[in-house]
Amino acid sequence: xxxxxxxxxxxxxxxxxxxxxxxxxxxxxxxxxxxxxxxxxxxxxxxxxxxxxxxxxxxxxxxxxxxxxxxxxxxxxxxxxxxxxxxxxxxxxxxxxxxxxxxxxxxxxxxxxxxxxxxxxxxxxxxxxxxxxxxxxxxxxxxxxxxxxxxxxxxxxxxxxxxxxxxxxxxxxxxxxxxxxxxxxxxxxxxxxxxxxxxxxxxxxxxxxxxxxxxxxxxxxxxxxxxxxxxxxxxxxxxxxxxxxxxxxxxxxxxxxxxxxxxxxxxxxxxxxxxxxxxxxxxxxxxxxxxxxxxxxxxxxxxxxxxxxxxxxxxxxxxxxxxxxxxxxxxxxxxxxxxxxxxxxxxxxxxxxxxxxxxxxxxxxxxxxxxxxxxxxxxxxxxxxxxxxxxxxxxxxxxxxxxxxxxxxxxxxxxxxxxxxxxxxxxxxxxxxxxxxxxxxxxxxxxxxxxxxxxxxxxxxxxxxxxxxxxxxxxxxxxxxxxxxxxxxxxxxxxxxxxxxxxxxxxxxxxxxxxxxxxxxxxxxxxxxxxxxxxxxxxxxxxxxxxxxxxxxxxxxxxxxxx
Numbered sequence: 001x002x003x004x005x006x007x008x009x010x011x012x013x014x015x016x017x018x019x020x021x022x023x024x025x026x027x028x029x030x031x032x033x034x035x036x037x038x039x040x041x042x043x044x045x046x047x048x049x050x051x052x053x054x055x056x057x058x059x060x061x062x063x064x065x066x067x068x069x070x071x072x073x074x075x076x077x078x079x080x081x082x083x084x085x086x087x088x089x090x091x092x093x094x095x096x097x098x099x100x101x102x103x104x105x106x107x108x109x110x111x112x113x114x115x116x117x118x119x120x121x122x123x124x125x126x127x128x129x130x131x132x133x134x135x136x137x138x139x140x141x142x143x144x145x146x147x148x149x150x151x152x153x154x155x156x157x158x159x160x161x162x163x164x165x166x167x168x169x170x171x172x173x174x175x176x177x178x179x180x181x182x183x184x185x186x187x188x189x190x191x192x193x194x195x196x197x198x199x200x201x202x203x204x205x206x207x208x209x210x211x212x213x214x215x216x217x218x219x220x221x222x223x224x225x226x227x228x229x230x231x232x233x234x235x236x237x238x239x240x241x242x243x244x245x246x247x248x249x250x251x252x253x254x255x256x257x258x259x260x261x262x263x264x265x266x267x268x269x270x271x272x273x274x275x276x277x278x279x280x281x282x283x284x285x286x287x288x289x290x291x292x293x294x295x296x297x298x299x300x301x302x303x304x305x306x307x308x309x310x311x312x313x314x315x316x317x318x319x320x321x322x323x324x325x326x327x328x329x330x331x332x333x334x335x336x337x338x339x340x341x342x343x344x345x346x347x348x349x350x351x352x353x354x355x356x357x358x359x360x361x362x363x364x365x366x367x368x369x370x371x372x373x374x375x376x377x378x379x380x381x382x383x384x385x386x387x388x389x390x391x392x393x394x395x396x397x398x399x400x401x402x403x404x405x406x407x408x409x410x411x412x413x414x415x416x417x418x419x420x421x422x423x424x425x426x427x428x429x430x431x432x433x434x435x436x437x438x439x440x441x442x443x444x445x446x447x448x449x450x451x452x453x454x455x456x457x458x459x460x461x462x463x464x465x466x467x468x469x470x471x472x473x474x475x476x477x478x479x480x481x482x483x484x485x486x487x488x489x490x491x492x493x494x495x496x497x498x499x500x501x502x503x504x505x506x507x508x509x510x511x512x513x514x515x516x517x518x519x520x521x522x523x524x525x526x527x528x529x530x531x532x533x534x535x536x537x538x539x540x541x542x543x544x545x546x547x548x549x550x551x552x553x554x555x556x557x558x559x560x561x562x563x
């Protein structure tokens with residue numbers, strides 16, 4: 001017989017994360033890096049071993065660097081190898097670049113992404129979360145959720161027992177099939193196409209090289225892909241096309257026979273196939289990302305085609321966006337109204353992401369379909385445009401922004417409103433090419449030298465942590481007065497301060513700030529005039545919260561942010 005217990009809010013962490021995939025784990029890890037206690041649960045009794053999503057975009061690599069997990073990631077990641085096209089068997093008939101690199105500029109440290117099994121990435125995130133004393137509670141299922149103005153009540157099931165717990169906030173990261181949306185009355189709008197499917201499996205193979213993403217077949221019938229992932233001899237097998245077998249293979253022998261037919265050869269042998277899954281076209285987005293004290297992130301809020309490698313990356317950025325805001329509100333440093341900006345900032349981004357991935361998916365599922373400019377990039381070659389797998393640099397997510405957000409401020413030119421203002425087109429996802437604005441991703445700056453006597457570093461290293469804001473003070477000479485005026489933000493733990501002087505300027509120690517000399521990229525990268533003091537406020541998620549020309553504008557930004 002089931003037993004039921006009830007736990008009050010005062011007896012456990014105030015924030016519950018439901019789901020321990022990449023979105024939930026990044027949310028929890030970011031909260032812990034902000035010294036916020038969190039509980040994270042997952043209905044599975046043990047972590048899955050499926051490769052699932054594999055491609056980590058450059059913007060996510062920047063996130064990993066800030067979370068201090070990049071070194072562990074890079075030890076097991078594989079590069080974005082060129083596609084090796086095969087007519088039959090092992091012979092390679094062509095090598096095909098498929099990913100457009102990001103611009104070669106100082107502000108972009110990672111121009112291409114990397115591959116990793118999702119199960120391995122989740123293990124890395126769990127290990128780092130454990131260092132903060134937080135472990136995923138496996139085998140705990142969210143059965144029902146309800147809320148009042150003050151608390152969220154969750155009904156959980158574990159080992160046949162049910163219990164009720166209360167939380168201040170809940171982040172739902174438990175996937176597209178979770179029951180949270182239904183309990184909250186949230187619609188999941190979009191379309192499904194049963195005829196468009198992708199077969200995915202973990203496959204071991206030692207008969208092909210591990211320095212290509214291999215493919216065989218014809219897009220008009222069936223294509224079979226083999227992507228190497230760590231550890232060898234593991235590959236992710238993927239098959240797509242209108243002539244996929246029915247039913248799909250369910251064991252190694254069946255996959256081998258299917259592959260032999262597509263590859264027109266039996267010289268490549270498979271072993272130990274596992275985690276066979278079928279993805280069917282289901283492209284949807286919740287009509288709300290927030291209902292009261294509950295926030296939807298990742299697949300719980302949006303599901304999409306794997307084309308373009310956007311889903312897992314978008315999900316992690318969802319988690320990052322809500323986590324730092326929850327941290328400020330939990331610590332009573334910001335008003336609860338700040339949490340409303342999560343949906344306001346992420347929903348336009350996700351809507352544009354779904355449009356892009358839908359186009360990229362159609363190029364594979366419906367060969368011959370013309371791609372729009374957003375799907376192909378600005379100026380692809382004829383060969384790139386002709387290949388259905390071509391992915392433009394838009395998918396790097398380096399152009400994702402929130403210029404329209406009510407909590408970003410661009411004070412240049414006499415304005416102090418949302419960053420996009422009258423200065424450029426509104427594009428949530430693309431690189432709009434009209435200069436750096438509040439709400440854009442903060443670019444990196446190499447060759448910073450800390451003074452006095454410090455070594456060379458990068459701005460991303462200075463910003464790392466996903467915790468406090470960083471107020472960059474651009475200027476030389478007597479800056480102590482400016483730094484002193486920012487002391488309240490430092491003392492509350494809202495922001496740290498870094499002074500960046502022009503290259504060659506005489507810089508002196510300043511109490512309450514780190515001091516850096518520009519190596520030639522900071523002022524140009526941030527479009528700052530060396531002759532005029534300026535302030536750039538960078539948020540914990542690496543986005544520019546404010547461009548300010550004086551202290552009053554900095555104070556106005558934080559007054560708006562913190563309420």
